Amino acid sequence: MPELPEVETIRRQLEPLLRGRRLVDAWAFPHPKFTPALDAAGATVDTVSREGKYLLLGLGDGRDLVIHLGMTGSLRVRPQGEPGDPYVRAHWVLDGGGPDGTAAGAGHGAGEALEYRDVRRFGRLAVVRPGEHHGTLGVQGPDALDPALTDPAFWRALQGSRRALKTQLLSQRPIAGVGNIYADEALWRARLHPARRSVTRTQAAALLDALRAVLTEGVENGGTTLRDYRTVAGERGRNQTRLDCYGRAGEPCRRCATPLRRIVLDARSTTFCPVCQRR
């Protein structure tokens, strides 16, 4: 399930492949979540950016193509005419590149397409105009890796709700980009119980540090592949072998050797250490 590190890995790989190239044609699976792909046809990609889990392709005219990968979404650039994939939900035919030496300078040619693949169809696409917002993107908090987000600001954001700490992180409201895997990892590192409903300033600062650490390591390792996630190059991430908490229920805590416990919180599988992370 693509979270911030997975989306950032994809963004870094896509940028040199797409910048300066025109989306000369588009196709979309006939569902309202994917048909907005057609609105991007004819535009030229001038930026490839990310906000939380959203990937944004600047279309050169002030509009953005907003891509959310959901749980099983992925993006890849493939030669046109390769065998069909039933799980491709949209694709954009690419031209040979712009005149500024970006994609063209890298040797890309016509006959390629950007493909959006999403087996479970939890992802979504949108084209937004300047000032418009799309779903959660319009109301989510600052990006988790945004250096402008300070400890006091994060603490104040958490004070705005009495929901469980992990539920708040997954809501994207206090901070954007965190999903189930990295929430469990960060809470374990910060020694905070996922169902806590309040934190001190010190605990909030520790949690923000832990979030940034696990997300940065995730980016450095090319993301976490548990099942579906693949990079633009079709490779698996490497971070799944370095997880301390998520998915290790029943195994010993790497700090105190107590068996990690699994609970269901907010309908999400949650793993934590009952000794290190007291409520």
Next chain:
DNA sequence: GTTGCGTCCTGGACGC
């Protein structure tokens, strides 16, 4: 406005 729950969606794991 906030909170909690149901829904969407399908491949894979598992039990019989």
Next chain:
DNA sequence: TGCGTCCAGGACGCAA
């Protein structure tokens, strides 16, 4: 081998 059931979870809609 084949079938049925359960699980995974991000975002959104709806009711309380």
